[in-house]
Amino acid sequence: MKSSILYAGAALACALGLSACGGGSGDLPLTVTIAGGVTKEGLVLVNQSNGDEIAVPAGASTVQFKKYLSTDDEFNISYKSLPSNVSACTFSNNKARANYYTVYTTVPTVFCTIKTHTLSVTVIGLTGTGLELVNGSNRKVVTAADASQPVPIGDIPEDGAYGVTILNQPDTQTCTISGGTGTMTATGPGTTPVVTCGPKTQ
Template identity: 55%
Template sequence: MKRSTLRAGLALACALGLSACGGGSGDLYLTGQIYGGVTADGLILQNNGGDDLAVPAGATTFQFGNRISTDDEFSITVKQAPANSSVDKCVVSNGHARANYYTIGQISVSCAINQIAMTVTVNGLTGAGLTLVNGSDKKDVAAGTPSVVMAPVFQDGPYAVKVLNQPVGQTCNVSGGDTGTGAGTVGATPVTSVVVTCTNNAAST
């Protein structure tokens, strides 16, 4: 009788906690938030060195396919970064703990997008007062300057170099880039194709 009661108790324990008896797939989904603007595919997360999870571009949340049991230890790491970031620029917050409804609600992953150098070639500048802009970046360019280092630009983001102020006695035009007008989309290598060419204005009579 005692043995039957014991077996019944064990069966009930298994029903209430499947993982304790070696069956089932756990009772918690391991989920989290994605921050940092993951704008490219390629991000792969792992839990405890396996259960690979590919996170697509634009995702704001993630969820591993395998459920885990309450009090199981989890350790989320970045196996592969998005195409426009790197593993050392991806940070997992609260990614290592024992699973419960509180800890699995605190997990987040963020990846910083690569910043790419931009240099603009300047030809024929003899006058003072030239100002170039690319978005919010503004650079005053002195006469005789052969090139201008603009602020770094985000990989896969747009750029559009323009003349904000013309130099004294000259007119400068922007060419190059993807469009031929100094604009385009940033790739994985430094942007060096934008050219500013300045010519003297016709003398007034």
């Protein structure tokens, strides 16, 4: 009778702590690193091996699936949907069998590419030379010939901010800018930057 009680107790302990008794432990978290910057809601990841899904919050650097895995469980991570401002996402280490190494060392990673759109500036009345515009790290020297059509000044991530300013005035004129700051939308800048040049002011 005593040995039966001990056996029953061991079986209960095994049920409560599977990792101590062999078999699937069910204690391995499946965490994904978010690289490339997800700036908008809409990215949903799915573990195709068990159907577990997780929505990635905007700005998140990591997410963890709700279902824990047992040792040797297969996982295969892909995306179910993308944010509207993302063109594509790629993965590394997203398909393997779960163990300490695959979930803690070679962590699955998703890299998403944000759509970009060209920011152009309308320049009116420029006759002088030396006008230079700047937006972030992008600089553009504008000539009178350039000003015959919208002047591109770099690509801006969709939903990203921009701020065009005049870095240098032309030699014989003074220029002002309107609509220089805004947010890039799916169809172009929220406001079109317009540079207007006229007689030089003192």
